[in-house]
Amino acid sequence: MAFYILKRLLLFIPTLLGITLITFILMKSLPGDPVTAMVGERASPETIVRIRSELGLDKPLPVQYGSYLKRIVTGELGRSVFTNRKIADDLIQKFPNTVKLALAAMLFASFLGIGMGVFAAVKRNTNWDRLVTLISVGGISIPVFWLGLALMLIFAFYLQWLPPSGMGNGSLVYLIMPAVTLGTFSLSYIARVTRSSMLESLSQPYVAAARAKGLSESKVVLKHALKNSLIPVVTLIGLDLGSYLNGAVLTETIFGWDGLGRYALEGIKQRDYPVIMGVVLFGAVIFVTMNLLVDISYHFLDPRVRVKEEA
Amino acid sequence: MLNTLSLKDLTGNTPALIAAIVLALLVLVATVGPSLVSYGPDMVDLDNLKQPPSKVHLLGTDSIGRDILSRVVSGSRISLSVGIFASALSLCIGIFFGLVAGYFGGRTDTFLSQVFDVFLAFPSLLLAIGISAVMTPGLFSAMLAITLVGWAGFARLVRGITLSLKEQTYVEASKALGATPARILYKHILPNALPLLLVAGSLRVGGFILLEAALSFLGLGVQPPTPTWGSMISLNRSYINTAPWMVIFPGLAISITVISFNILGDFLRDKLDPRMQV
Numbered sequence: 001m002a003f004y005i006l007k008r009l010l011l012f013i014p015t016l017l018g019i020t021l022i023t024f025i026l027m028k029s030l031p032g033d034p035v036t037a038m039v040g041e042r043a044s045p046e047t048i049v050r051i052r053s054e055l056g057l058d059k060p061l062p063v064q065y066g067s068y069l070k071r072i073v074t075g076e077l078g079r080s081v082f083t084n085r086k087i088a089d090d091l092i093q094k095f096p097n098t099v100k101l102a103l104a105a106m107l108f109a110s111f112l113g114i115g116m117g118v119f120a121a122v123k124r125n126t127n128w129d130r131l132v133t134l135i136s137v138g139g140i141s142i143p144v145f146w147l148g149l150a151l152m153l154i155f156a157f158y159l160q161w162l163p164p165s166g167m168g169n170g171s172l173v174y175l176i177m178p179a180v181t182l183g184t185f186s187l188s189y190i191a192r193v194t195r196s197s198m199l200e201s202l203s204q205p206y207v208a209a210a211r212a213k214g215l216s217e218s219k220v221v222l223k224h225a226l227k228n229s230l231i232p233v234v235t236l237i238g239l240d241l242g243s244y245l246n247g248a249v250l251t252e253t254i255f256g257w258d259g260l261g262r263y264a265l266e267g268i269k270q271r272d273y274p275v276i277m278g279v280v281l282f283g284a285v286i287f288v289t290m291n292l293l294v295d296i297s298y299h300f301l302d303p304r305v306r307v308k309e310e311a
Numbered sequence: 312m313l314n315t316l317s318l319k320d321l322t323g324n325t326p327a328l329i330a331a332i333v334l335a336l337l338v339l340v341a342t343v344g345p346s347l348v349s350y351g352p353d354m355v356d357l358d359n360l361k362q363p364p365s366k367v368h369l370l371g372t373d374s375i376g377r378d379i380l381s382r383v384v385s386g387s388r389i390s391l392s393v394g395i396f397a398s399a400l401s402l403c404i405g406i407f408f409g410l411v412a413g414y415f416g417g418r419t420d421t422f423l424s425q426v427f428d429v430f431l432a433f434p435s436l437l438l439a440i441g442i443s444a445v446m447t448p449g450l451f452s453a454m455l456a457i458t459l460v461g462w463a464g465f466a467r468l469v470r471g472i473t474l475s476l477k478e479q480t481y482v483e484a485s486k487a488l489g490a491t492p493a494r495i496l497y498k499h500i501l502p503n504a505l506p507l508l509l510v511a512g513s514l515r516v517g518g519f520i521l522l523e524a525a526l527s528f529l530g531l532g533v534q535p536p537t538p539t540w541g542s543m544i545s546l547n548r549s550y551i552n553t554a555p556w557m558v559i560f561p562g563l564a565i566s567i568t569v570i571s572f573n574i575l576g577d578f579l580r581d582k583l584d585p586r587m588q589v
Contacts (some may be wrong), residue, residue: 014425015425015428015429015432018425018426018428018429018432019429019432019433021429022429022430022433023441026441026442026444026445029445029446031445031447137570137573137574137577138566138570140517140569140573141517141566141569141570141573142562142565142566142569142570143521143524143525143528143541143544143562143565143566143569144525145525145528145541145544145545146544146558146561146562146565146566149544149548149551149558149562150559150562152551153551153552153555157551157552242434243434249436249437249440249525249529250436250525250528250529253529254548264437264440265529268440268444268529268530268531269530271444273444276440276441276444277441279437280433280437280438280440280441283433283437284432284433284434284437284438287432287433287434288432291432
């Protein structure tokens, strides 16, 4: 079992390297010459040559990649061109906000999504089922930024129940709309997957056996069928959480949430390339790590997977 | 398998039928719409700023007096064409590499699979942002970004199908008869993969359209003054509480388009993919 984890970790490393390589290539494709950006275009040729060699930009590309890797591994992501703050510091400061939003969105999406999925499965082929299916198809079709604006319009401006934007020193009301906006997409997927997974479980022999034993319907559904249906749902939750953690760019922008996503957007607007690349790299690493955790947890959650591996 | 699918199947399923009609209308609007609307998308009318929907301007006007209906109609061209072309392009690239990886196996497969994994390791929006940011924003950068985001998913799918199909007896027979790999791939494996690819493609188009909308919302897609649904929402965002129609209609257009693609994709999957039932 530990061997399996080790194996997955080993496979993880080339992927991580690949991510850094792509980010490096992207950085090297950026328009503009960093040296002239630093010293201005009227600097003397000697200054330009000197700065270029100081920054190591005259070395061959593989060597530059190597030093890039070395810097990244020590957490040195450079400085923002605009604020001149260390990007790593900015990331550390803003990441917890994104985590808060991501967790809230995920809780909303999981509880409601699983509930809806179970409900639809139990009420299969009735109008309730069709309603849930319609809502979930709608949920994955509506653009996140539009949903956020629509919610803001209704709940902040017309009904005035919730504050329109900002983080409000951590008070929970500010979290509600962003979390709902962010979570709706996942909610829809989770509802769909839960429904189909439940339908499959409910058709299994052990369910008929449980009913024959005389167990109440709710016990059959909730205690037995649901537990077994949750495996693909857990995978989905893990993957979506990974994608939320790298900053819900759109949601954070609309609601003025100071997290990774908004940081990335400001970097884009100001063409602050070190920031953009830093967020892309960080986000990808987080995403891949979550995928790895999901893979490993799959191994623990589904005994059939374990047996297949040993075979 | 495709010949078992007929128009009759479509009429039996109401949501899918409505979705198909909506999409057909959308294509119609995108092709001939811009020439039929009474106002050009760029016609500024400074006497009629931020007007709510009325008989003259059916969807209202925006902050510099442009007719929203004609802008939404013009925007449909971009959203549809980017969505469809990017899907088609990433499908083609994905098919090519997926076939190669699945069929030739060995080190080619290991290497290519690793490449797929790396591309799939990036969350879509972030990768699209990264790619668009290094180029001049515009139609080309958006299409390239979306294609690069999408190809690896298709490639992995095709690789899986190829792996399972290449063990079939008819492939072995072809090989014994001296068929080249290209011929086998083209004549035997690809046709059998098509239904699943059609399903996967149609389910992805919606996502690509949303991605294009997100990119133009962020200012990384087609640039103003050309109207795109995403940029219309972002440009008029600050007026949301005074003139919400400027934001509502483009978003509604996006949602309706994507929902139709998704419903149609679901329908195709129910009919063409025996493994999956939702």
